[in-house]
Amino acid sequence: MKILVCISHVPDTTSKINFTEDDSKFDTNGVQFVINPNDEFGLTRAMWLKEKQSANVTVVNVGGAETEPTLRKALAIGADAAIRVNTPATESFSVAKQLANVVKDGEYDLVIAGRESIDYNGGMVPGMIAGLTNANFVNNCIGLEVDGNSATATREIDGGKETLSTSLPLIIGGQKGLVDESELRIPNMRGIMMARKKPLTIVEPIESNQETTSIKFEKPAAKGAVKLVSEDNLDELINLLHNEAKVI
Amino acid sequence: MSVLVYTESDQGVFKKAALEVASYAKAVANQLGTTVTALTINVNDASALGNYGVDKVLNVSNNELDAFNAKIYADIIKQASESESAQVVVVSSSADSKYLAPLLAVGLNAGYASNVIEAPSNTSPFTVKRNAFTNKAFEVSQINTDVKIVGVSSNAFGLAENTGSASMEDFAASIVESNVSVESVDKATDKVTIADADVVVSGGRGLKGPENWGMIEELAEVLGAATACSKPVSDLGWRPHSEHVGQTGKPVASNLYIAIGISGAIQHLAGVNASKVKVVINTDAEAPFFKAADYGVVGDAFTVVPQLIEKLKAFKAQQ
Numbered sequence: 001m002k003i004l005v006c007i008s009h010v011p012d013t014t015s016k017i018n019f020t021e022d023d024s025k026f027d028t029n030g031v032q033f034v035i036n037p038n039d040e041f042g043l044t045r046a047m048w049l050k051e052k053q054s055a056n057v058t059v060v061n062v063g064g065a066e067t068e069p070t071l072r073k074a075l076a077i078g079a080d081a082a083i084r085v086n087t088p089a090t091e092s093f094s095v096a097k098q099l100a101n102v103v104k105d106g107e108y109d110l111v112i113a114g115r116e117s118i119d120y121n122g123g124m125v126p127g128m129i130a131g132l133t134n135a136n137f138v139n140n141c142i143g144l145e146v147d148g149n150s151a152t153a154t155r156e157i158d159g160g161k162e163t164l165s166t167s168l169p170l171i172i173g174g175q176k177g178l179v180d181e182s183e184l185r186i187p188n189m190r191g192i193m194m195a196r197k198k199p200l201t202i203v204e205p206i207e208s209n210q211e212t213t214s215i216k217f218e219k220p221a222a223k224g225a226v227k228l229v230s231e232d233n234l235d236e237l238i239n240l241l242h243n244e245a246k247v248i
Numbered sequence: 249m250s251v252l253v254y255t256e257s258d259q260g261v262f263k264k265a266a267l268e269v270a271s272y273a274k275a276v277a278n279q280l281g282t283t284v285t286a287l288t289i290n291v292n293d294a295s296a297l298g299n300y301g302v303d304k305v306l307n308v309s310n311n312e313l314d315a316f317n318a319k320i321y322a323d324i325i326k327q328a329s330e331s332e333s334a335q336v337v338v339v340s341s342s343a344d345s346k347y348l349a350p351l352l353a354v355g356l357n358a359g360y361a362s363n364v365i366e367a368p369s370n371t372s373p374f375t376v377k378r379n380a381f382t383n384k385a386f387e388v389s390q391i392n393t394d395v396k397i398v399g400v401s402s403n404a405f406g407l408a409e410n411t412g413s414a415s416m417e418d419f420a421a422s423i424v425e426s427n428v429s430v431e432s433v434d435k436a437t438d439k440v441t442i443a444d445a446d447v448v449v450s451g452g453r454g455l456k457g458p459e460n461w462g463m464i465e466e467l468a469e470v471l472g473a474a475t476a477c478s479k480p481v482s483d484l485g486w487r488p489h490s491e492h493v494g495q496t497g498k499p500v501a502s503n504l505y506i507a508i509g510i511s512g513a514i515q516h517l518a519g520v521n522a523s524k525v526k527v528v529i530n531t532d533a534e535a536p537f538f539k540a541a542d543y544g545v546v547g548d549a550f551t552v553v554p555q556l557i558e559k560l561k562a563f564k565a566q567q
Contacts, residue, residue: 013495013515017384037496093359096350118495120380120387123362127318127350136427137318139347142489152431156490158343158443160435166428173347176496181483211359215375215388220521226528226538231547234556237527238563240543245525247447247504248471248560 001055001146001168003046004106006099006113006125007074008036008089009067013118019217026119026217035070038114042174044184045144046112047078053146056080058106062089062098068200075195076187082198087205092120094208096128101206103133108169110151115140115173126173135169142177251277252334253286253302254325256344260292264444265340265400267300271408272400273338274301275367280335286414287328289313289321298414300407306332306419313423315430316344322351324421329356329395331419336374337397342443349399359391362399379404382495383521401522402443403501442493445474447504448523450493452478454509454530454549458486463553464508470560476500478510494519509549512537529553 011017011031018027035043049055059074061067062085071082085098103111116123130137138144142161143154146168153164153172172178187195229237241248253273255266273284283303288294290313294305306328313320325348329337337352339345341363353360363379365386373390379401380387391397442448449468451461461475468475475491482492493500495515505523509530510516517540520526528541529552538544545552 013518017381019385093353096354118382121363121382123346124350124353124360127347128354131351131354137351138428139318140343155347156343157433157435159439159441160433160490162433162435163431164428165431176492177489181479209392211391211393212361213390213392215390217380218377218386218388220384220386223540224542226541226544228538228544228546231545231552231555234545234552234559237543237545237556238559241504241525241527242563245504245542247525248563 001049001053001110002106002108003049003055003057004103004108004111005039005043005046005057005059005074005079006111007039007043007059007061007070008114008117009033009061009063009070010036010117010119013037017219023216023218033070035073036114036117038116038118038175040184041176041178042112042114042172043074043077043079045174045178047185048179049146050078058083058108060085060099060102062087062095064088071200072195073187075198075200076191077185078191080198082200084200084202085205086202091210091212091214092122092124093128093211096125096132097208098205099125100129100132102203103129110146110168110170110172111135112172112174115175126171130171133169133171135171136166137171137173138164138166139173141172141174144172144178250283250285250332250334251280251336251338252325252329252332253284253338254345255286255288255294255297256340256342257288257291260290262291262296263340263342265342265402267296267407268403268405269338269340269400270297270300270302272367272398272405274408274410276336276338276398277301279368279371282335285328285332285334287325287419289324294414294416298412299409301410301412302414303412305414305416307416308419308421310421310423317426317428317430318344318347318351319426319428320423322348322355323424325352326355327421328419335395337395339397339399341399341402345399349397353397356395356397357393358395358397359393360397360399361389361391363401364398365401365404367405379522382518383499384518401501403503403524404522440472440474442474442476442491442498442500445502447471447473447506448476448493448500448502449473449506449508450476450478450510451481451508452510453480454511460550461487463557467506467553467557467560470557470564478516507537507541508553510537511535512540
């Protein structure tokens with residue numbers, strides 16, 4: 001089984017979010033970049049498939065050379081090979097087209113991407129890859145078993161979950177639940193050493209239109225101070241929620 | 249030319265988001281000087297849509313569509329969009345709509361903006377504002393394609409009533425083949441979901457153990473609220489993962505979010521920031537959540553929450 005895990009290079013969850021160039025670009029100054037958390041769950045799930053079902057795991061990212069440390073980290077966690085599509089990730093549809101091209105070229109059986117990246121929150125790359133490659137697709141996936149050519153996937157739905165049966169080739173929009181938080185892997189020294197020798201292939205992008213364009217960013221208005229209510233005066237809290245906030 | 253809106257339903261009844269996306273579609277249609285067509289699949293009674301600005305309803309009725317299937321549903325929306333020559337297709341941010349929208353975008357070769365919070369600021373170029381960086385910023389984004397797909401963020405645009413009535417038509421959709429089929433659904437039918445809830449009551453590690461969740465559930469019941477929890481609570485197995493709200497959990501965009509015994513880690517705040525009013529109850533006056541909240545009570549949840557339940561019951565009885 002050939003698995004492709006899509007890795008987004010995103011600011012760490014605790015990063016301060018600022019913008020530069022007239023609020024048109026994310027300010028990377030002082031920001032730590034990590035593997036997108038939703039992708040990390042998928043990467044660990046792929047490692048299990050490698051260990052138990054002899055899968056071969058490639059990781060891929062669309063981005064400039066600055067994203068390579070993130071791919072190396074994925075190699076250190078245990079992926080066999082990495083691919084970087086050499087173009088800035090400017091919008092989801094274009095990224096999906098680049099990734100779909102990698103999927104077709106490599107004839108992958110299973111593609112796991114995070115349900116969304118924690119920076120732009122587009123939430124569309126896995127589904128678009130599925131649409132572009134005409135593969136089966138399960139989004140918000142919280143459980144996945146593969147047996148030969150068939151697969152069983154659990155999807156989180158509003159208010160519960162559902163179990164789906166499907167087959168390879170399959171695209172997964174993954175999230176926490178594919179594996180648990182405690183099961184995520186941290187690269188060890190041996191993994192880091194081995195990662196240096198693993199192939200990281202740079203491929204040039206295919207031509208693609210810009211279907212959407214990011215114009216600028218805005219930060220939410222500063223919030224007013226909290227109104228504190230004494231624990232002996234909860235009637236006042238109910239009064240505020242009813243008459244001032246009008247939410248009860 | 250028209251604006252097409254997919255108004256989704258569950259068991260034949262519109263989901264809460266359906267009327268909000270219809271309201272949004274009407275606002276876009278007004279800007280474009282055109283009409284709104286809604287697509288429904290297996291809905292018992294679609295007449296409510298007329299009150300939210302829909303001019304025409306295309307009803308698809310087919311037993312084979314009782315279980316949601318993203319590929320099949322996306323293809324039906326595509327068929328309706330082409331038959332109506334839709335310029336803009338509006339969908340919600342429900343789990344199902346976020347599942348089908350990227351497939352629809354590929355099918356229609358349409359640019360898709362998700363998590364949109366306002367009516368377009370301009371229709372040429374088509375410019376929308378959306379949530380990004382997990383509610384820590386907004387992105388102004390332009391859709392360049394002929395057909396545009398807008399995913400409306402839950403509870404961001406709200407409802408806009410309109411006088412009018414919608415004409416009803418049956419829409420004969422063809423069903424594409426799909427190799428994904430539903431084996432079983434595990435869903436609590438008696439509880440309001442986090443996605444649909446106006447009020448969410450959420451508990452954190454300050455509650456000390458799963459045995460203390462009775463008061464959270466009781467408070468939620470009094471308020472008709474959904475229950476939720478912080479990441480440590482779901483990691484510890486005190487509550488199911490499906491209740492975890494935050495950056496790697498579910499996003500919350502309710503009118504009222506009540507956080508009990510949650511300190512307010514930045515990842516948690518990011519996931520709940522889209523809620524309109526936030527109340528925090530915590531013993532630690534220095535908890536970061538107080539900086540993000542609208543109302544706060546510094547006090548022990550084990551004394552505050554039971555009192556709050558009693559007072560709310562009395563308040564509700566008066567209403």
